[in-house]
């Protein structure tokens with residue numbers, strides 16, 4: 001203890017040579033455990049432990065004194081060992097499985113640079129790069145102009161859209177709060193992502209002011225019902241301001257009919273937001289882009305390259321048609337310590353005030369590097385491949401008996417698969433239907449035999465049930 | 466073009482061997498350019514280019530077809546070259562300079578694992594680890610119980626506190642929105658971070674409902690004025706609900722008198738939030754923890770280990786005294802596809818619904834690994850060192866002539882330093898004072914000679930002015 005307090009605090013506390021050696025060793029472990037073993041079909045997807053047992057194994061508590069290098073490297077190995085291998089071909093659990101090495105290189109570089117994306121001075125490369133990537137994404141949506149920003153996830157992108165829609169209609173909300181406004185109403189599909197609810201609660205609009213529009217038997221929002229519900233809401237004294245519709249619902253992957261919805265939004269002069277967090281990548285594909293026909297008529301689009309494009313968490317873009325600097329007007333606080341106006345370069349490049357964050361991670365580099373590596377054509381292939389696998393699975397399931405009967409036993413099958421670690425896939429109820437498995441199969445790492453494995457494995461795990 | 470469309474989309478699109486080779490090469494470049502050259506005092510902090518020139522150099526546009534490996538590696542090198550070296554000893558510009566190699570190893574591992582922190586099933590290690598790290602941080606605040614969560618930055622942590630304070634007082638806000646509530650008011654220091662403004666606007670409370678309390682000549686909030694302003698606000702028909710006070714203001718590093726403020730909050734039964742994003746690390750230091758005396762009486766504390774502790778962006782903890790599961794009640798949406806209640810393990814470990822995000826990055830691993838590596842004592846040294854350097858700078862500046870006269874010429878000096886790339890430091894006005902330089906000197910990499918360099922360099926850059 002005395003030893004430490006005698007260290008000369010006028011000198012650096014960190015030794016670069018030792019630090020870089022450690023980082024090198026840790027990198028080797030990451031390569032081996034996460035990227036080689038972790039993507040090997042012969043290895044487990046997860047190494048299930050009960051929480052109490054895992055806590056003991058990992059010895060998580062922090063202490064007064066530090067630990068030696070070898071112990072720390074063992075910790076790196078243990079964290080890798082007991083974590084779920086999200087890049088494993090049998091991880092079908094959620095919408096972020098898989099790995100892209102170019103993106104991952106971009107992510108390592110992002111971490112090492114530790115750049116804060118608020119001013120040109122602090123982030124010259126990334127201010128320009130974010131701009132360019134957003135331009136590329138907007139182009140796919142069909143916009144030659146516009147605005148946008150990367151957000152810490154699609155939920156935040158959806159919330160931003162909600163706040164912008166409100167501010168555009170009632171700019172006084174920024175200074176006076178919601179009290180100055182009539183009661184607002186939001187329209188969305190019952191299949192929409194729960195972030196619409198979280199957003200309405202967080203922004204002070206309230207869950208009761210979300211109105212759920214009917215969907216057809218394929219889960220698509222019915223424009224006529226939207227029209228009626230808007231009229232009804234008006235007649236009840238509320239002011240409709242936002243329609244939040246879906247390109248790729250979370251559970252079933254449904255695409256709402258955007259063109260028809262746009263007609264209704266035009267008619268009532270409502271902000272049209274498209275939550276394309278999951279489906280937003282289809283415009284890359286000539287075959288499938290028709291699913292989002294009409295998206296260019298929206299006011300905003302939320303799109304998560306960390307899902308179908310495997311860009312890595314987090315990577316979510318909010319795209320805006322607006323050309324009036326609404327994003328900045330709505331979110332700015334004009335802090336003098338960051339956004340001085342007497343700078344020696346064009347202060348329009350200081351984009352930080354468009355965000356409600358202050359520190360903001362660089363989320364564009366990983367997408368940019370991946371896009372440069374495979375081109376738009378490479379990304380198109382990934383989208384097409386995802387559809388091919390999904391279709392194959394559906395066809396195969398129809399041929400196999402018993403796949404309709406899974407619902408009662410889903411939790412048991414899930415428990416068995418987790419404890420054996422052979423694969424991971426999520427289950428859930430939907431509406432008044434009972435439990436079913438939701439398989440996500442978009443990763444570019446997958447092959448048809450992984451689809452077959454999925455089917456065989458469900459059968460194996462459930463055969464005595 | 467035909468070639469590509471002939472690829473068999475039933476097979477994987479990504480080659481692990483090639484991908485891992487690329488990642489290895491990129492890692493070497495990162496080591497060399499960012500961590501070796503980038504921390505070398507003999508090299509530049511930044512390689513200034515005008516935006517148009519930089520855009521050309523980087524060739525940022527994305528295209529139909531991909532690029533070969535060597536070209537991509539050159540891109541990695543260029544991004545590194547033209548980015549600001551935030552770990553360079555002469556980067557005094559903002560509160561996130563410096564590098565910790567253990568933390569960085571944790572960040573690389575985080576990226577490779579690509580874990581989404583919402584359920585125990587998907588993130589067994591990190592659910593437990595986040596818990597443990599939050600417990601460790603709460604202990605420093607003086608709480609043996611409580612709750613908490615990592616947020617994408619301190620601004621979000623501050624917003625969460627605002628939303629929780631509102632919900633605790635008026636739970637109906639979640640369903641009915643702000644319309645159901647009386648007009649609310651928030652109390653804070655004029656020196657508080659701009660995220661209080663951004664939060665009030667975003668949450669539908671409005672900037673006009675922030676009431677700025679007077680500060681003394683050292684910039685500390687005056688409790689008597691707080692008391693009066695609360696009374697005044699009540700008499701004007703508003704309902705005060707939150708006092709957001711500061712442990713370490715952004716510009717001057719001022720610590721508000723928490724104990725006195727707590728008395729006033731007790732008296733009026735208001736939620737007391739401490740924005741300790743910048744100063745929150747002082748409890749590690751026996752010498753300096755008195756600055757936050759009384760923090761244990763707060764309801765919530767926001768603390769950014771990505772600032773003084775150099776944990777890397779983003780790392781921000783919101784700590785709560787609450788033991789009633791307020792965080793989850795306030796933010797939950799109970800999505801059935803993630804948070805099924807018929808799971809085979811304790812669903813209290815599925816912490817995702819405490820967040821308003823859905824996907825949530827793992828921000829605890831980097832802090833945990835660093836803490837394990839140097840212990841609480843090592844972090845104490847970093848805090849003490851930051852104070853030693855700050856004090857040294859103040860003393861030296863008093864001895865040098867001309868340092869009071871900088872204000873008129875700050876923008877010119879700044880432009881010169883950026884274009885020469887010798888160092889980076891921010892300037893700004895404060896209240897009715899004119900521009901001054903705001904030097905941040907907390908990085909554990911710094912030595913006293915870097916302080917001397919700062920002073921000499923300012924003199925050199927400004928000597929003809």
Ligand SMILES: Cc1ncc(COP(=O)(O)O)c(C=O)c1O
Nearest residue numbers: 153154155193250277278823824
């Ligand atoms: C349709 C849809 N929208 C939004 C989101 C939220 O995105 P994030 O997890 O990045 O917050 C999801 C995530 O599952 C989603 O499926």
Ligand SMILES: Cc1ncc(COP(=O)(O)O)c(C=O)c1O
Nearest residue numbers: 358359618619620658715742743
């Ligand atoms: C006192 C204070 N609070 C909050 C913040 C915001 O933190 P973040 O940048 O992580 O959003 C800052 C950042 O400068 C700060 O100095």
